[in-house]
Amino acid sequence: MKVAAVTFDEYVRTRGPALVRLAWLIAGDRHLGEDLVQEVLARAYPRWKRIVAGGSPDMYLRRMLVNSHVSWRRKRSSTEVADGGDRVESAGDTDLQARAAERDAMWRLINRLPPKQRITIVLRFYEDLDDASIAEILDCSPATVRTHTMRALTTLRVLHPDPAKETLQ
Structure with missing residues (x-):
């Protein structure tokens, strides 16, 4: 898929799961990661043509995710800590x-x-x-x-x- 021809919907459909995974790993919490991706994509949508014109939407959105996470940590008013509730459960093995x-x-x-x-x-x-x-x-x-x-x-x-x-x- 040529970068210049990628629409916002196509990008989110193909790269969205990877962005959520990255945000989850950075934040340490699946739900916070999903919230961060939603926030970043909402901010990226109005300027999507400029982001794609820059030639590297992956790098741009990764940077947006990192910056959003750092900002969230700075603004956080509670001392809530994720306990890693998304554990793998298996029976027998x-x-x-x-x-x-x-x-x-x-x-x-x-x-x-x-x-x-x-x-x-x-x-x-x-x-x-x-x-x-x-x-x-x-x-x-x-x-x-x-x-x-x-x-x-x-x-x-x-x-x-x-x-x-x-x-x-």
């Missing part, structure tokens, strides 16, 4: 249960990271973006992206040590 429990535990740790570090981890490892793309979205330098990533991974390693390494020592 202990391997699947163990993986789901591990994934849930990791997301709880990722949600404890500062917002810029969490956003950097999500964009790097779930959206598979490079430093330059993440820097463009976060409006910072690639070196800052690498610093956020390094600090986040260091924190995650401290909070969740590798059991395989512990048995070898």
Whole structure:
């Protein structure tokens, strides 16, 4: 699909689920992620022709999502914290249960990271973006992206040590 010919409806139909997933991962809560995407798409619709003319609607909307999330965190008046209520439930398969429990535990740790570090981890490892793309979205330098990533991974390693390494020592 040629970028210049993409209508707003086509874009939302094809890329909407990926935007919701990204917002969910950034926000740490499915419902807040859906709200963020709805807000961003409502703001993007009136200027859609200009967004597409810029040549990279994905990058533009990702940046809008990140900025909306940061603004929401700044404006938040309550101390409500998402508990990761969207867990995978399985019956009978202990391997699947163990993986789901591990994934849930990791997301709880990722949600404890500062917002810029969490956003950097999500964009790097779930959206598979490079430093330059993440820097463009976060409006910072690639070196800052690498610093956020390094600090986040260091924190995650401290909070969740590798059991395989512990048995070898």
